[in-house]
Amino acid sequence: MVSLENACPSFTLITQNVDGLHPLAGSRKIIELHGSLWRMRCMRCGRITENRSLELPRLPHCDLCRSLLRPDVVWFGEAINPLHLKKSLEACQGGGVFLVIGTSGIVQPAASFASIAKEHGAFTIEINMVDSEIADRDLLLIGRASEVVPQLIHANH
Numbered sequence: 205m206v207s208l209e210n211a212c213p214s215f216t217l218i219t220q221n222v223d224g225l226h227p228l229a230g231s232r233k234i235i236e237l238h239g240s241l242w243r244m245r246c247m248r249c250g251r252i253t254e255n256r257s258l259e260l261p262r263l264p265h266c267d268l269c270r271s272l273l274r275p276d277v278v279w280f281g282e283a284i285n286p287l288h289l290k291k292s293l294e295a296c297q298g299g300g301v302f303l304v305i306g307t308s309g310i311v312q313p314a315a316s317f318a319s320i321a322k323e324h325g326a327f328t329i330e331i332n333m334v335d336s337e338i339a340d341r342d343l344l345l346i347g348r349a350s351e352v353v354p355q356l357i358h359a360n361h
């Protein structure tokens with residue numbers, strides 16, 4: 205993903221992963237749609253802090269208001285951050301090439317992104333281990349993302 209970002213000026217990575225591995229690998233223009241496990245969010249005042257410790261021996265509390273902190277991720281049934289959704293939709297409407305990589309294509313709203321991109325003139329490519337039956341893709345490439353994506357980048361040069 206970092207190679208793609210370096211090669212494409214208008215590149216945006218929208219991820220549903222909360223593991224923080226994309227930023228760790230060096231992705232910069234990234235929307236973590238479902239949040240990140242490495243951030244804590246105050247349940248009262250909303251203050252966000254980074255927390256890289258693997259163990260939380262005591263319940264963590266906000267430095268500002270002393271309320272309880274929770275992981276800054278979107279749990280099932282919770283709404284996506286509206287700003288993240290807005291930025292994602294803008295990225296989907298940019299045309300060009302839209303890659304859908306390693307997703308079931310079931311969890312909304314991300315499951316709609318390929319359709320939105322296609323409506324706005326993008327060529328949509330799905331890369332997956334199995335056919336997820338995402339309706340609005342122009343091309344399906346079956347295989348591991350770690351193998352298919354580098355091949356795709358090199359075929360482009």
Ligand SMILES: [Zn+2]
Nearest residue numbers: 246249266269
């Ligand atoms: Zn607080």
